Amino acid sequence: MINFIQFTLTRAGLSIVTLLLVCFIVFSLMELVPGTCAERYLAFKNTQGSQITYEDIEKEKIRLGLDKPFLYRYGKWVSDIVLKGDFGDSCILRMNINELLSGRFVLSLTICLVALIFSYLIAIPVGIISATTKYASLDTTLKFISYLGIALPNFLVALCIMLFMTVFYGDTMTGLFSQEYENQPWSSAKVMDFLSRAWLPIFVLGWNATAFALQTVRALMLDENDKLYVMAARARGISGMKLLWRYPAKHSLGPVINSIGFDLNRIFSALPIVALILILTEAGALLIEALARSNDQQLAGAIIFLLTATIVFVNFVTDVLLAIMDPRIRKGVMGGN
Amino acid sequence: MSHLLEIKNLDVKFDTDEGRIIAIDNVSLTLDQGKVLGIVGESGSGKSVTAKSIMQLNPGNTIYNDDAEIIIDNENVLKFTSKNDLKKIRGGKVSMIFQEPMASFAPAIKIGNQMIEQLLLHKETEKNQAKQISIDMLNRVGIADAEKRFNQYAFELSGGMRQRAMIAMALSTMPKLLLADEPTTALDVTIQAQVINLMKDIIKEYNMGVIFITHDLGVIAQVADDVAVMYLGSVVERGPVNEILKNPKHPYTRGLLNALPDINNLDAPLKPIPGNIPSPLDRPTGCVFRTRCPEPTHDCKEGNIEMGLIEVSPGHWVDKCCVNCG
Ligand SMILES: Nc1ncnc2c1ncn2[C@@H]1O[C@H](COP(=O)(O)OP(=O)(O)O)[C@@H](O)[C@H]1O
Numbered sequence: 258m259i260n261f262i263q264f265t266l267t268r269a270g271l272s273i274v275t276l277l278l279v280c281f282i283v284f285s286l287m288e289l290v291p292g293t294c295a296e297r298y299l300a301f302k303n304t305q306g307s308q309i310t311y312e313d314i315e316k317e318k319i320r321l322g323l324d325k326p327f328l329y330r331y332g333k334w335v336s337d338i339v340l341k342g343d344f345g346d347s348c349i350l351r352m353n354i355n356e357l358l359s360g361r362f363v364l365s366l367t368i369c370l371v372a373l374i375f376s377y378l379i380a381i382p383v384g385i386i387s388a389t390t391k392y393a394s395l396d397t398t399l400k401f402i403s404y405l406g407i408a409l410p411n412f413l414v415a416l417c418i419m420l421f422m423t424v425f426y427g428d429t430m431t432g433l434f435s436q437e438y439e440n441q442p443w444s445s446a447k448v449m450d451f452l453s454r455a456w457l458p459i460f461v462l463g464w465n466a467t468a469f470a471l472q473t474v475r476a477l478m479l480d481e482n483d484k485l486y487v488m489a490a491r492a493r494g495i496s497g498m499k500l501l502w503r504y505p506a507k508h509s510l511g512p513v514i515n516s517i518g519f520d521l522n523r524i525f526s527a528l529p530i531v532a533l534i535l536i537l538t539e540a541g542a543l544l545i546e547a548l549a550r551s552n553d554q555q556l557a558g559a560i561i562f563l564l565t566a567t568i569v570f571v572n573f574v575t576d577v578l579l580a581i582m583d584p585r586i587r588k589g590v591m592g593g594n
Numbered sequence: 595m596s597h598l599l600e601i602k603n604l605d606v607k608f609d610t611d612e613g614r615i616i617a618i619d620n621v622s623l624t625l626d627q628g629k630v631l632g633i634v635g636e637s638g639s640g641k642s643v644t645a646k647s648i649m650q651l652n653p654g655n656t657i658y659n660d661d662a663e664i665i666i667d668n669e670n671v672l673k674f675t676s677k678n679d680l681k682k683i684r685g686g687k688v689s690m691i692f693q694e695p696m697a698s699f700a701p702a703i704k705i706g707n708q709m710i711e712q713l714l715l716h717k718e719t720e721k722n723q724a725k726q727i728s729i730d731m732l733n734r735v736g737i738a739d740a741e742k743r744f745n746q747y748a749f750e751l752s753g754g755m756r757q758r759a760m761i762a763m764a765l766s767t768m769p770k771l772l773l774a775d776e777p778t779t780a781l782d783v784t785i786q787a788q789v790i791n792l793m794k795d796i797i798k799e800y801n802m803g804v805i806f807i808t809h810d811l812g813v814i815a816q817v818a819d820d821v822a823v824m825y826l827g828s829v830v831e832r833g834p835v836n837e838i839l840k841n842p843k844h845p846y847t848r849g850l851l852n853a854l855p856d857i858n859n860l861d862a863p864l865k866p867i868p869g870n871i872p873s874p875l876d877r878p879t880g881c882v883f884r885t886r887c888p889e890p891t892h893d894c895k896e897g898n899i900e901m902g903l904i905e906v907s908p909g910h911w912v913d914k915c916c917v918n919c920g
Pocket residue numbers: 608610615617635636637638639640641642643644653655874
């Protein structure tokens with residue numbers, strides 16, 4: 258048990274180091290973009306007709322703390338986020354980033370996690386069936402569908418569904434809310450409205466993720482099913498579902514859990530493009546906006562920080578789960594019994 | 595008197611992407627209660643496939659011939675299809691021990707739980723009773739600290755201990771027939787000797803029939819009553835172990851004996867059997883051994899030979915085409 262706590266703490270420490278390292282890279286990249294926030298703001302004012310002097314720029318820099326050394330500013334950025342939950346201001350939009358993001362990140366995360374959960378709920382049983390069925394044609398069909406899922410890009414699926422919806426229902430189903438709820442405060446009706454629309458991005462994201470997870474589960478099951486211990490169990494008279502679940506399925510669960518963090522990563526990466534097409538007002542779309550259009554480094558940095566933190570956290574959880582589940586790893590990290 | 599096990603005219607073929615492989619060609623064997631039949635032959639000669647046929651453990655691409663029979667208790671077990679029938683030959687009347695003791699335990703299930711699972715499936719017992727039987731069995735095969743081992747996983751045991759546990763598990767349901775497929779091949783030599791001694795004791799104590807598969811004639815000499823020599827899916831010679839070892843008739847059996855190191859003259863060069871086993875995809879026509887026979891005749895090649903075994907002395911059978919070779 259002592260060892261297990263030690264393992265968890267070490268693993269958590271490692272996660273934090275990873276997160277800090279990624280943040281450092283993100284922050285450095287933000288620095289590399291020419292022009293500071295002060296210059297940009299004043300340049301903006303300039304276009305509005307005000308006359309800007311060199312002193313104005315210096316003053317603005319001091320006001321924003323930009324005269325401080327790089328490492329100091331990095332430390333402050335991180336500590337503000339971690340200690341105060343404050344992501345600072347966006348210097349393009351001149352708004353507090355927390356306000357800008359309010360709810361949107363949670364919304365994005367929800368869409369991604371729901372897509373992920375659905376894809377595994379489908380992929381695990383279907384992958385097992387595909388790997389173990391006596392009927393070669395069933396396996397071939399499932400394999401074909403999953404290849405399709407991998408080959409068809411998310412945005413194409415999204416466009417097809419939009420086209421279909423427009424033709425048959427006269428509504429593109431874009432956006433996360435209908436127009437009448439878009440700017441309303443949350444209410445039960447708004448939640449219902451959200452749910453009636455959220456299935457589309459969830460489906461589009463999950464479609465691809467399911468196909469990948471299906472391939473993973475299928476390959477792991479085939480691998481496990483060929484092992485001697487499965488034949489040895491069959492030789493002891495164990496058969497049917499009991500054999501399947503207790504032997505190959507149970508033993509391929511570890512690597513399946515391992516792949517979850519990886520898949521979440523993939524879904525996150527796909528989200529912005531899907532969001533762009535479906536005109537979703539969520540964090541992924543904001544990230545594209547910030548990175549590609551307005552060059553809003555503070556906003557982009559904040560979103561990347563949140564995404565990275567989520568992935569690092571999920572990976573941490575799956576590693577601990579794995580250590581609890583697999584006796585070989587468990588013994589390594591817990592010692593003795 | 596009826597035999598414990600009778601294999602008659604068994605052919606086994608596999609459908610593969612490269613074509614249909616003949617793995618077993620017309621094998622007939624018998625085994626009586628309390629006896630040990632050794633099956634010996636180089637790897638790929640069909641020893642494992644023969645043993646797996648008895649439990650119907652060969653994979654989905656296997657084709658058995660219609661007139662083949664594997665008879666246990668007056669039933670042709672090759673015709674078993676129902677779950678209950680299959681249970682009888684898988685863990686009930688027949689148990690099997692495999693070559694790799696590590697790989698034959700499920701890595702993430704405790705050894706004890708795998709033992710209990712099997713007992714509950716085959717015997718009318720309670721969980722507690724099954725646990726007691728399992729621990730007694732672990733004790734019987736010489737595992738110290740049986741109670742502790744019962745709660746451990748296979749990776750926590752040493753190789754020899756794992757094979758002992760495997761033997762304990764195989765015996766716990768009191769099968770009439772034990773199939774041991776190279777049970778000592780993967781072990782260190784000293785451990786090998788211990789496990790062989792253990793098996794000899796247990797075979798005597800439980801009075802079951804045993805098929806002991808190995809590629810080592812030295813092991814056969816220690817444990818077996820009868821021996822069948824297999825080559826490329828056929829039994830080329832069989833009989834009582836002393837007779838076969840002292841008076842081998844088939845050039846392949848002689849080759850196997852010559853390939854053993856000579857205790858009295860360790861400096862003598864080893865004499866492996868010349869040539870390689872042909873690929874099962876192009877099995878020789880006529881006599882299967884002719885591509886490696888020291889003196890093949892023209893007849894061996896053509897269909898001009900009689901197939902099957904002939905009895906040269908009581909119980910000693912040899913492939914007809916090779917009975918006069920060399
Ligand atoms: N499932 C299978 N599919 C195709 N060929 C097989 C299969 N199982 C065994 N064989 C072939 O059958 C022959 C006999 O194999 P086996 O009984 O395992 O030999 P061994 O005497 O070493 O135990 C070999 O040529 C092997 O390649």
